Structures are given as structure tokens and as C-alpha cells.
Amino acid sequence: MTRLLAAALVALAAGHAAAADLRICVEGAYPPFSEVTPDGNLVGFDIDIAEALCSEMGKSCEMVQTEWDGIIPALLERKCDAIVASMSITPDRQKVIDFTKKYYNTPAKFAAKEGAGYEATAEGMAGKTVGVQRGTIHHDFMEGEFPEAELKLYGTQDEAYLDLQSGRVDAIMADSVVIAEGFLKTEAGAGFAFFGPGFSVPEYHGEGVGIGLRKDDDDLEAAFNAAIDAIRGNGTYEAIQGKYFDFDIYGG
């Protein structure tokens, strides 16, 4: 009995210690960039890019699904070696971690009920309840530029959609592609639409989305940068982009 128990423990522990060259922190609730399918697989643009970069670098990679608001600590605590989770390169984050060059760049936008008639200005949004994901560039952007709006903070973007649908928030602010592909184009998003311009303020939104790395990992950074250039050059990037989008998300 004891031996059986010991064997079971060893088997369980072994299952959790798969050996891969690199462990990549991904999120899993941010369609179409990363999401978990009903049968439990991680899929999405981020996941495909991460896998393409890994095979370009000739390394084996393991995806580690991590909560968004714990994803930088997870990297720093060596729970993973890189973050491929649509993380924008911002000055604030650069104080803590390093980034590769961008692998895509898209503007941020508001969305609300179709015909709600909101104005995407600080005055127009005063007193409106806006849902954002906690600890994102959109959270900072709303606090900095729309101080009069009432913010509701969510752990995942999917939860913010649920509350927009049920009317608990008047509007949401997030990446335009994420809202379009993950919400507006789905059944749940019927009757909702963007309003206001696309926002891309360097102070908040950074220069695009990059791969997060620990500050001392210069070799890995160089390897990732070379791999990004390689998949941009050899058509892999276009192929992955074509799977999800009908436009160029790399940006100018």
C-alpha cells in the first residue's frame, strides 16, 4: 500500500516536471491571441508565434498558462523564461523586465452598445462605467486620460465582455483587434460596436507588443530577435497571421 502510494506520488510529480529548453508564459483568456479550447488546448496567435519562434531557434518549448496579473512576477521568479502574451512594450514595464522587438502593434479602442452615442473624450466618458483588465496598458491609459470615468477591474478580458453584455459596464477599453476578433465578431458581440478613434499613445501604449524577458537574459533576447526577423522574412509570420486576421497586424 505504502509502495503503491509512493509510486503514485512519483508519477504525479514526474508529470509536472516535463523537461523543455524554454518555458513560455502565456495567458489563455485573450482570444484570438490566446485561448483555451473546450478540450483544454492552448491556441491562438501568441501560441503559434511562440511555437514558430521556438522551432526557428531550434529549442523545445513548454507553454505555461499564467494569470495575467501574475505574469511578470512569474517570469522574475523563474516560473518561465519568456512571456509571449500580447504584452505591450511600455517604459513602466521596461523598468522591471526587458523586451524583444515588437511582433505586432495594434491600437486600443472603446466598445459599447451599438448606438450608445458616447463620446470618446475625457468629458464624454465622465461618470460612465468602463471595464478594463487589471494591470494592462488600458488600465493605465484610462486612469491617466479618463480620470472621471468609473473603472471596473477584471482579471481577464473575457470577464469584461460578460459584464458589457449584461450591462454592468457602459463600455470597455481594450486592444481593437482583441475586441473585434474576441468579442464583436462572435455571437455574444452582436449589437455592440466600437466608438471613438484608435488610441496609440506611446506613453501608455508603447511601441507595440514584444516578448518579455528577464533583464539578464541578453543571449535569449538576441536569439528571439533573430527568430522574429527570420519568421518575418520566410513567410511563417504571414502564414500565422493569415490564420487569424485578414489584415496586417504587424503595423508600420
Place this chain on the structure above:
Amino acid sequence: MDLSLPLKHWDMFAAGVWMTLQLTFLALVVGFCIALPSALALCRGSRWSPLIRSYVYVFRGTPLIVQTYLIYYGLGQFEWVRESVLWPLLREAWWCALIAFSLNSGAYATEILRGAIATTPKGELEGGRALGLSEPQITRLVLLPSALRRALPQYGNEIVFMLHGSVVASVITIQDILGAGRTLNGRYYVAYEGFVTAALLYMAITFAIVFVFRQIERHYLRHLNIQPATRKGIGPTGVGALDPAAAR
């Protein structure tokens, strides 16, 4: 660890403490108001018993976080809920949390009180009847004072569990103590500062509750002689020394 971060945002944590205390306290009050009649009804085999039993079974059998999610995100999915008169309440995360916590605490407290009532010594009730008290009088003057006292230690536990369970509020957008900690972590990309601050605050509140309950128990459970001997040289003191059972 950078302790200046939580200090810099002490107001956020203060608001979190107030939110946590408010939700926990109100949920316990509402829960108790559900539990007392439910426990009495169960002990008397009222015709509501099957209904109460299923309520207790469901709410003790499922995790609080699932209950809260179902009430917050689940109910909001239905058009008819959103059209109903209750929506102005259910629309607010605060009310959803209070409803979930109250129902959860009510279920646990029902079980605690039911146990205490069921173990009331027969003699106490017979004594009441011998004095010519009516049944409502016996309930009010004999049964409940005796049962509630004996439920105190377990109920003190329930309060601490409810306090700790209230962290669930932070997953439905409420800025409680844990919510403040998570926001701090998210803002400064740190792992420990927010959680450690939250843990210390929860611990302080827990110790305060435990202390208060120890005083209350000391006062109300004197007759059960649960206090250890305190005065030097006298040995076992108080009621126990006179208890014939102790002499055997």
C-alpha cells in the same frame, strides 16, 4: 520586498479593509437570520425540512467561489433576470457578493446551530416543562440560551472562515483587501508586496476576532468549566471541583 509600496497606497488598503469587514459582517448577520429559524425548523421536523436540508446540502456541497460566479456572471446571462425588478441589485457586484456570502454562511450556521440544538440535554427542557413554561417560552428561555452558548466556539470558526472566504469578492471586481493587494501587484509588477500586505491584514483581523470570541466564551461558557486553573496553589477551581462527575 519593498514595504514602502503598501505604505504609499495605505488608503487603497484601508478602503479594502472596510470593504472586507462590511461584506463579512453583513453576510454573517444575514446568514445568522437565515440559520436560526432553519435550524429550529430542522430540529422540529417542520414541513420545510426537506427544502432547508437541500439548501444546506447545495451550499455546503459547492465552493463559495462557484456560488459567487454563478450569481454574478451566471444570472446576468439571462434576459429575464436583466429585465426583472431585481436587476438593479444583481447588477452590482457588491450585492451579488453579499447574497452569495449570506447564503453560504447561512448554510454553515444552520448546521452549527442544528447540532447545538440537537445536543441540548433533555433535562434542561424537562426542567422548563416542569416549571410550567410554554413551548415558545422554553425555546426562548431555555433551549436557545443553552444551545447558542454551546455553538459559540464553532460559530467563531465560521466567522473566521467567512472572513477568509470573502476574498472571493475580488474575482468579481470588488476592491477588498485581496483586490487592493492584486492591484498593487499589477501596478508595480511585483509578486509579494501586495499579497504579504493582504495576508498581514487578514491575520490581524483574524486575531482580533479570535480574541473577542475568547472573551465571549470565557463569559458565557463559565458554567462548562472550560477555563484552566489560573490561581496558584488552589488547584482545579470553580465549578469543576464541585462537579460530582469529576470526583468519579
